[in-house]
Amino acid sequence: AAAAFEEWLPKRRAWYERYGVTPSRLRLREHAPDELAHYAKKAVDVEYRFPFGWKELEGVHNRGDFDLSRHSEASGESLEYFDQATNEHVVPWVVETAAGADRAAFTFLIDAYREEEVRGETRVSLALHPDLAPYKVAVLPLLKKRPEIVALCHAIKTDLQRHTMAVYDDTAAIGKLYRRQDEIGTPWCVTVDVDSLEDGAVTVRDRDSMTQERVPVEGVTRLILDRLDAARAG
Secondary structure, three states: OHHHHHHHHHHHHHHHHHOOOOHHHEEEEEOOOOOOOOOOOEEEEEEEEEOOEEEEEEEEEEOOOHHHHHHHHHHOOOOOEEEOOOOEEEOOOOEEEEEOHHHHHHHHHHHHEEEEEEOOEEEEEEOOOOOOOOOOEEEEEOOOOOHHHHHHHHHHHHHHHOOOOEEEOOOOOHHHHHHHHHHHOOOEEEEEOHHHHHHOEEEEEEOOOOOEEEEEHHHHHHHHHHHHHHHHHO
């Protein structure tokens, strides 16, 4: 159990890092003897440095045989396990990790929040890991009054939606659409413009770097899926 407990610790910290939490804002803090719960042999918290200080994200506890021993005492039923390798009867120990979706989600949002000055204005974005972003890609028309552009947008969106979460938006000018998607954490935007009708290419914009590149329409879905795979690979 002690070995399993120690094995869990880096894995639980790495889980937060896997989804984009800044490593330097995470730490493992072992409970002092006077902090230990009555059932715990050892306890370590995964903590995050919030703007208001270090707070627990989850706790990993070596509970020893407390749970099963108490159960046996109350029920009168033996929960011992016979270990053939050692020829002994033993009560299994429990290693527990206690985490909550609310604290994790709050941490991902806090860690991803960005403010920066861009051309004299404050740009707000959520640098969420693509797996956590509500939409992976937004398809935007440069001119929503051009039916051909809108039709091409919907065709691209439909193809993307066969593989991932995509959304279409035409409710503002392109600059405001980019800012809106930045604020909700959409990693990539695909913009269809007048030139797209002539050269069959669209502009793909990256949320974090704001860089843009022209990509053939037929290559958009593959590009987005490749970028998702790259993000998952770390």
